[in-house]
Amino acid sequence: MDDIITLDYGSGGIKTSDFIDNLLVPAFDNTPLNKLADGAVLDGAERLVFSTDSFVVSPWKFPGGNIGRLCVCGTVNDIAMAGGIPKYLSLSFILEEGFKMWDLKEIIASIADEAKKAQVMIVTGDTKVVEHGKGDGIYINTSGIGILKNPRLGKEYIRPGDGVIVSGSVGCHGASVMMARSGLLDGDGPLRSDCRILTDLAVAAQDAGNVRILRDPTRGGIATVLNEFVEDSPLTVELNETAIPVDATVASACDLLGLDPLYCACEGRMLAVVAPEDVPSVLDALHRLSGGEKAACIGTITQKRPGQVILNTSLGGRRLLGKLSGHQLPRIC
Amino acid sequence: MDDIITLDYGSGGIKTSDFIDNLLVPAFDNTPLNKLADGAVLDGAERLVFSTDSFVVSPWKFPGGNIGRLCVCGTVNDIAMAGGIPKYLSLSFILEEGFKMWDLKEIIASIADEAKKAQVMIVTGDTKVVEHGKGDGIYINTSGIGILKNPRLGKEYIRPGDGVIVSGSVGCHGASVMMARSGLLDGDGPLRSDCRILTDLAVAAQDAGNVRILRDPTRGGIATVLNEFVEDSPLTVELNETAIPVDATVASACDLLGLDPLYCACEGRMLAVVAPEDVPSVLDALHRLSGGEKAACIGTITQKRPGQVILNTSLGGRRLLGKLSGHQLPRIC
Numbered sequence: 070m071d072d073i074i075t076l077d078y079g080s081g082g083i084k085t086s087d088f089i090d091n092l093l094v095p096a097f098d099n100t101p102l103n104k105l106a107d108g109a110v111l112d113g114a115e116r117l118v119f120s121t122d123s124f125v126v127s128p129w130k131f132p133g134g135n136i137g138r139l140c141v142c143g144t145v146n147d148i149a150m151a152g153g154i155p156k157y158l159s160l161s162f163i164l165e166e167g168f169k170m171w172d173l174k175e176i177i178a179s180i181a182d183e184a185k186k187a188q189v190m191i192v193t194g195d196t197k198v199v200e201h202g203k204g205d206g207i208y209i210n211t212s213g214i215g216i217l218k219n220p221r222l223g224k225e226y227i228r229p230g231d232g233v234i235v236s237g238s239v240g241c242h243g244a245s246v247m248m249a250r251s252g253l254l255d256g257d258g259p260l261r262s263d264c265r266i267l268t269d270l271a272v273a274a275q276d277a278g279n280v281r282i283l284r285d286p287t288r289g290g291i292a293t294v295l296n297e298f299v300e301d302s303p304l305t306v307e308l309n310e311t312a313i314p315v316d317a318t319v320a321s322a323c324d325l326l327g328l329d330p331l332y333c334a335c336e337g338r339m340l341a342v343v344a345p346e347d348v349p350s351v352l353d354a355l356h357r358l359s360g361g362e363k364a365a366c367i368g369t370i371t372q373k374r375p376g377q378v379i380l381n382t383s384l385g386g387r388r389l390l391g392k393l394s395g396h397q398l399p400r401i402c
Numbered sequence: 403m404d405d406i407i408t409l410d411y412g413s414g415g416i417k418t419s420d421f422i423d424n425l426l427v428p429a430f431d432n433t434p435l436n437k438l439a440d441g442a443v444l445d446g447a448e449r450l451v452f453s454t455d456s457f458v459v460s461p462w463k464f465p466g467g468n469i470g471r472l473c474v475c476g477t478v479n480d481i482a483m484a485g486g487i488p489k490y491l492s493l494s495f496i497l498e499e500g501f502k503m504w505d506l507k508e509i510i511a512s513i514a515d516e517a518k519k520a521q522v523m524i525v526t527g528d529t530k531v532v533e534h535g536k537g538d539g540i541y542i543n544t545s546g547i548g549i550l551k552n553p554r555l556g557k558e559y560i561r562p563g564d565g566v567i568v569s570g571s572v573g574c575h576g577a578s579v580m581m582a583r584s585g586l587l588d589g590d591g592p593l594r595s596d597c598r599i600l601t602d603l604a605v606a607a608q609d610a611g612n613v614r615i616l617r618d619p620t621r622g623g624i625a626t627v628l629n630e631f632v633e634d635s636p637l638t639v640e641l642n643e644t645a646i647p648v649d650a651t652v653a654s655a656c657d658l659l660g661l662d663p664l665y666c667a668c669e670g671r672m673l674a675v676v677a678p679e680d681v682p683s684v685l686d687a688l689h690r691l692s693g694g695e696k697a698a699c700i701g702t703i704t705q706k707r708p709g710q711v712i713l714n715t716s717l718g719g720r721r722l723l724g725k726l727s728g729h730q731l732p733r734i735c
Contacts, residue, residue: 079531101525109525114448121492159454192434192442198412212545
């Protein structure tokens, strides 16, 4: 571990994992935490899913969304991916002195709108203000509670032969935010964040077949999340590059910015590992829903290289995809 | 409402109330939120208390505690004050690039230590890093879930004749942090934050008598919280200045800094309104516990001036105590 915090520790990649594994897990050691899912499953009269996320996206407004939409989608999706039905959110602002009330109203309206779509209630909150120069406009934390519906999700359920499904084209959120930050994007073009609620897609997939694990590939993109599925296991993710949906606008933006769409954050896409016989029915269910039209099976679970992710490229070659190292995309969410 | 956010909006006083009442409640309107308690009560198979707080205290270390201890106490206490037994916490960091790993380890150790004392598990988390100059070292959000044990707490239960109890001397946290910030305090003196878990005191008070409402007087101090107990009601809080425990060190610090201890934050004190006949038994129960030794009945509920808080001063005069206006103590928690 380094002596000081660098941006890499917030990247969602290798340094973030190091920080969690070496500092946080030993300090707070307990069963729900140690699973290191995006949401913790809590035992009780009713089993609950509990999740938290702080949002520091820069700029706070980007094509296809803003920090308000994002802070609802992010936490709601973490609960849905853990097999829960999201019910309640908390909302906590850290505002910088001088932030425009008009902008705050726009953000609050987006939060209310997205919470309604997600069918969650915002039931408690907090507001802090820091001096000018000690923040960056607005940071938001949302934490959420859902009712666990499917306790049989997790990487321990993944088997050789399973299919890997993504619910839509990848990298739109990361590419949009980075283009907006660079000033290269005016917001009227076709490149937009994929930011959206995933509860309906998650429920449909689980109803349609035997789903082993669900995740929204945010920081670190699909490459990093797929690595997390198989690390420390005898399994391999084999991806077919030609099957991975990447919008032409995202591909162009990534070329321009020197990014790889497979490492770019999505905020409205779902990765699902599905039993082989159920891949067609899950794809069919997703294709019927808004936001799932481009769902595709992008790979298979094998045992060729234990713990690794292999990309079979469009040119017939093979490439190992590691976890994100360094901060390809700081402050993307 | 102003056109820009000022520090006043984070003070816990009048502007904070305006912001909540005019912007947040209309946007997110729902029954658990509209009660505006520090924790929301959620219906379900088991009734839950859900609370959130972001911590931006400056400096992050102060005599008697640090942001790590504070972020556990703050959220745990909000749940205890709502009649719940705290069970689970989430933990989310917003770190500034360049923050020292050594300091972060100290904070994490304090969090682990305080969580153990509070008998809560930290079950989920998140870490974001912002560029140097876009934060102030470390901000932390904790959200928490507890099991509701006492659904009969709230200002609607307050009656004329009830006693007002405080569990210990007031203003220690606010005075300590402000002295530390001013550089006037070296940490070896007797002035220390009162930062502590209140679950045991809250449970003891509720077991010992008919408690109408509980609150920890953080931002805005006891004066602001007591105003919230009676505003928009026909009731009055009448306080006896001589009965309010104020440590000599806090009184001196407040004199020096131009602060009023009644508006200074506590982070380990509890205000309880108690049925008249149960005041002695509740005081007796608190006196037996660590942190409750100086518990005192500091006033009575009357109907003299509807919706207001009156201080009967040590000199025989009377003073109206309004809610905190402006930011007496920015970034105190």
